[in-house]
Amino acid sequence: PGQCRQSMQIENSICDYDAVEKVNDEMRVQLRAIVQQKFFRYYKLNLYESCPFWSENHLCMNPDCGVALVDEQNIPQEWTSAALGALTSPKNGEHFQPFKSCNLKDQDFCEVDDEASSEGVYVDLIANPERFTGYAGPSAAKVWGAIYNENCFNVAQRMQMDSDCEQCSLDRESEAEELKEELQTSALTGFSMAQNPASIPLVPSEPAHAHDRQHNHHSKTKTTTSEDMSKAFDPVSPLAAGAAQDDEICLEKRVFYRMISGLHASISIHICDEYLNQSTGVWGPNLDCFVSRVGAHPDRLENIYFDYAILVRAVTKLSGYLQDYEFCTGNSEEDAGVKVMVDRLIETATRSPAIFDEKAMFVGPEAQALKMEFRDHFRNITKIVSCVGCEKCRLWGKVQTSGLGTALKVLFSYNDEHLNPIKNPNLLQRTEIVALFNTFNRVSESVESIARFRTLYMSTLGSS
Ligand code: FAD
Numbered sequence: 001p002g003q004c005r006q007s008m009q010i011e012n013s014i015c016d017y018d019a020v021e022k023v024n025d026e027m028r029v030q031l032r033a034i035v036q037q038k039f040f041r042y043y044k045l046n047l048y049e050s051c052p053f054w055s056e057n058h059l060c061m062n063p064d065c066g067v068a069l070v071d072e073q074n075i076p077q078e079w080t081s082a083a084l085g086a087l088t089s090p091k092n093g094e095h096f097q098p099f100k101s102c103n104l105k106d107q108d109f110c111e112v113d114d115e116a117s118s119e120g121v122y123v124d125l126i127a128n129p130e131r132f133t134g135y136a137g138p139s140a141a142k143v144w145g146a147i148y149n150e151n152c153f154n155v156a157q158r159m160q161m162d163s164d165c166e167q168c169s170l171d172r173e174s175e176a177e178e179l180k181e182e183l184q185t186s187a188l189t190g191f192s193m194a195q196n197p198a199s200i201p202l203v204p205s206e207p208a209h210a211h212d213r214q215h216n217h218h219s220k221t222k223t224t225t226s227e228d229m230s231k232a233f234d235p236v237s238p239l240a241a242g243a244a245q246d247d248e249i250c251l252e253k254r255v256f257y258r259m260i261s262g263l264h265a266s267i268s269i270h271i272c273d274e275y276l277n278q279s280t281g282v283w284g285p286n287l288d289c290f291v292s293r294v295g296a297h298p299d300r301l302e303n304i305y306f307d308y309a310i311l312v313r314a315v316t317k318l319s320g321y322l323q324d325y326e327f328c329t330g331n332s333e334e335d336a337g338v339k340v341m342v343d344r345l346i347e348t349a350t351r352s353p354a355i356f357d358e359k360a361m362f363v364g365p366e367a368q369a370l371k372m373e374f375r376d377h378f379r380n381i382t383k384i385v386s387c388v389g390c391e392k393c394r395l396w397g398k399v400q401t402s403g404l405g406t407a408l409k410v411l412f413s414y415n416d417e418h419l420n421p422i423k424n425p426n427l428l429q430r431t432e433i434v435a436l437f438n439t440f441n442r443v444s445e446s447v448e449s450i451a452r453f454r455t456l457y458m459s460t461l462g463s464s
Contacts, residue, residue: 016353020305023352024447030345031441036126037338039327042075043434045113045398046120051387053146060390062134064276067391070122076330079115079430107413109375110382110405113398115431125399125438128392130267131274131283135390146384147260150377153253153370252361252374259310260381262303263400266446268293269304273449287460290453304446307404309354311440314407318436319346321419321427358411371412378405396442403439406432 034040047067048058072080113120272289276282294300327338362371382401388394406428410419418424 017305019353020308021447021451023348024308024444026348027345027352027444028448030341030348031437031444034338034341034345035438035441037341038076038329038331038334039338039430040434040437041124041126042070042079042122043125043399043438044079044115044120044122044431045395047123047391047395047398048121049386052383053387054142056139056387056389058389058391058394060133060135060393062390064131064133065135065390065392067123067128067395070124072122075122076328078328078330107409108405109378109408109412110402111379112402112405112429113431115429123395125395128395129274130270130392130396130442132271132276133390133392134276134278135388135393139389140393143384143387143389144264146387147264147381148257150381150384151253151257151260153250153256153373153377250370252370255361256374256377258303258306259404261300262305262307262443263404265294265297265300265304266307266443267396267400268300269446269449269453270442272453285449285453285456287453287456290449291457294450295453295457301450304443304450305354306356308443308447309356310404310407310411311436311443312349312352312354313356313358314410314436315440316346316349317410317416318419319350320416321421322346322433324421325433326421356411362412375408375412378408399435400439400442402432402435403437403442406436407439410436 050056051058269290272286272293274283275286275289277284277286294304322342323339325339327335327342329335329338362368362374378401382398382405385394385397385401388397409432410428414427419427421427
């Protein structure tokens with residue numbers, strides 16, 4: 001733990017992991033209570049749309065893949081498609097109308113399922129927890145492969161799944177491998193994993209080394225002066241984005257990769273935390289699963305904290321918006337209670353040392369084009385998730401890619417002055433707010449689980 005240098009903040013959003021975990025302990029209690037509320041637990045989505053990229057039969061035979069639906073009669077009348085469809089646009093914010101039907105807007109980083117549409121189903125997220133389902137094999141591998149392929153930036157033509165993007169895919173794999181190698185061989189935690197298998201990191205890498213990593217990478221890819229180097233890789237330098245684009249891995253592309261990898265690692269943690277021992281039929285944490293999928297990979301651990309920092313920042317940036325937002329469930333007492341809970345959470349989040357400085361991204365001459373490209377790639381990920389063959393995994397895949405997409409929209413599409421629900425009532429649909437908070441809850445849960453698994457791991461070392 002140490003202080004972040006200003007120039008490292010975008011890539012190394014966290015300076016002091018202990019302090020982040022401490023504030024997260026407080027936030028856990030608050031987030032757990034928030035996602036239990038009616039406003040946040042019912043989510044409408046198009047769960048059964050077909051995979052737009054390849055033929056996927058959506059037939060996971062495991063009963064744990066199934067999702068229990070909620071009858072529209074049991075959800076607040078205000079949200080029903082009939083009620084929402086009847087609403088008309090407000091005049092100059094004259095009356096607040098949070099659920100207006102909306103198509104994909106320029107600002108959106110994800111495909112938003114429209115709550116006013118008659119298509120789609122309601123799901124109770126609390127009744128369908130994300131956990132081990134047994135979904136694996138070629139179908140899952142294909143979806144993850146396609147998601148990571150979206151990290152191929154600067155490709156003039158849109159890639160076509162499975163065919164045109166072989167080079168891109170190779171680039172992506174070698175970049176990811178290089179990144180992992182650099183992280184694992186640097187003095188991340190003061191020891192080498194290979195030499196001492198007992199010393200599995202279980203903590204993310206130190207920011208200072210990630211900074212070295214940038215320089216190391218650069219020195220490998222082209223010869224340049226130290227002044228060029230610091231300009232090209234100093235993320236807050238106004239030259240950063242433009243200069244870095246000439247290089248193989250620009251800042252935005254690295255951010256994109258880390259977001260996906262963080263989401264993947266967070267999903268893996270939930271699988272390992274609520275794992276079904278198929279021989280005993282008992283559910284519980286599986287340490288081997290955690291260590292092999294996440295704990296032994298400092299980069300993956302670090303990327304979870306990276307997503308966490310993005311979500312903390314998005315929620316705190318929304319503070320003013322949410323203060324005037326109507327959490328409408330038809331029960332005014334309950335709605336007032338939700339507002340108080342959300343206010344308290346934001347107050348706690350503002351004390352978190354997890355810092356993501358969005359202003360350092362998308363600067364420089366190519367900023368707008370790069371932002372559009374970033375947005376289009378992220379949107380594509382939200383479509384790829386329709387190809388997940390297990391219903392419950394698809395549900396949480398959709399919730400969390402929408403949640404991260406909403407965070408990106410909040411961070412990159414609006415300035416503080418636009419984030420006002422009275423002046424701009426239709427910036428966010430209810431589904432986007434629900435997805436954002438549930439994703440924040442899931443990633444915050446992962447941060448909590450890392451600490452728990454670390455303790456479990458230490459206790460197995462002690463007893464062996
Ligand atoms: P996978 O997790 O499939 O990973 C494939 C490869 O990607 C690995 O071999 C590794 O090289 C690389 N990799 C792994 N993690 C990372 C990372 N964090 N960063 C970078 N690279 C990485 N299963 C469930 O049981 N419950 C669920 O709720 C669930 N949700 C899912 C949601 C989605 C969107 C998808 C695509 C799959 C989901 N799955 C779920 C399946 C699960 O994620 C795994 O695919 C499955 O358990 C098989 O795991 P695996 O060990 O083969 O590796």
